[in-house]
Amino acid sequence: MMVKLLILQVIAHVLSDYFFQTDASSKEKNEKGFKSKFLLKHAIITFACAWILSMDVNFVFCALAIAVIHYLIDGLKKDLNTSRFSFFIDQILHLFVIWVFVWIFNRYFESNLLWNIPISIKWLTIILGYLLCIKPANIFIRETLVVGNIESISDTTAELKNAGKLIGILERILVLTFVIIGKLEVVGFLIAAKSILRYKDTNTIKTEYVLIGTMLSFGIAMLVGLVIGKFY
Template identity: 70%
Template sequence: MNVNLLILQFIGHLLGDYIFQTDASAKEKNENGFKSKFIFKHTLITFISSLVLSFDFNFTLCSLGIAASHLIIDGLKHKLNKGRFSFFIDQTLHIVMIVLFVWMFELYFKENPLLKITNTKLLLIITGYLICLKPANIFIREVLVVAKIESISDTTTELKNAGKVIGILERILVLTFVIIGKLEIIGFMIAAKSILRYKDTNTIKTEYVLIGTMLSFGIAMLAGLLIERF
């Protein structure tokens, strides 16, 4: 299988399902399925992202297949996946379909790319940084939902969305330090964040933040270590 094409399609999925989709439209789509006013726009974005990042007009039918499967999965999500694991089931199905259509393209179509990208590590680095943005925030939130850990964020004393921005920044820094081989700096970052929370007497809140921090650092470090294996 063309690994680079597969990574490019995964990047397209990250862009279409996270970067180019707002939380409000995602929520409305998940609640209304095929009746959603956003679902067909989202499907079009999925198709465009897939085709553009294939750099190959011969991939058009496969991009249509990926978009169509995305439409069906998202349209049925509110009926089929109502439990705590719905996010993970949904994303697994999307990824399986991407793998399937890339595999079919390799079997039944001839590659004729307008731009042939051969640097796998560069693609993985781009993927890693994209994951560290909005996708990681949503993943952490859904892990906490699965673990039945309720949010205890107090919006009266904390800046709105500040935790999300801090999480994104720390993941970008951690991923960068792993890639350049400066793992010792990550230890200083964890220590610095611990000091900031040291005087917080709210034990439940401190534990909640700790869980989120460990997940956040873990995602970035795992992404960096996987990239470094190539």
């Protein structure tokens, strides 16, 4: 029960923090903290996602606590998280809070299901895996490059707007799918094919930057796929 609820709450976090929040609103929250016009709205969305996906009436108190602490963490981020690691610190804190309240609920509360969807832990992890490989992975790669002091390429005139993000999402979905079905040799082919295409570029800095992003992208998808495999 605890594992299933924990995965559902991580899905709720991914939805509220990445899919139901724009980059502009996230940036505004980071810059203004408690003065942000989006902060309260984001906390309400966090509460709604946590409670609805718990599928349990009695989880309302834990969902409210998760949302309130989420509100405080995001509000204080402007003053507390000033290092290159701020994104990772922020996410670790959010996930730790989720784990704590799932544990508290599992130990001290009686379950009172709103509805019972017959979905296994295996399929929940697959859903979570695909969600992680879309928007969260793009942000993770960006922040990893920041931590590594790897500067972004400035000349993007030859690139389609957001094409790199879309390519990354598609390649991670493909890699995750092939890892789940056990076709690792196809993943190797995809890595080799993309590497050959990128090395045709005469701009060494650009090639190296994109190659680092590609390796991170493939690595994330493969790691997620291998973790999902543990639930089979």
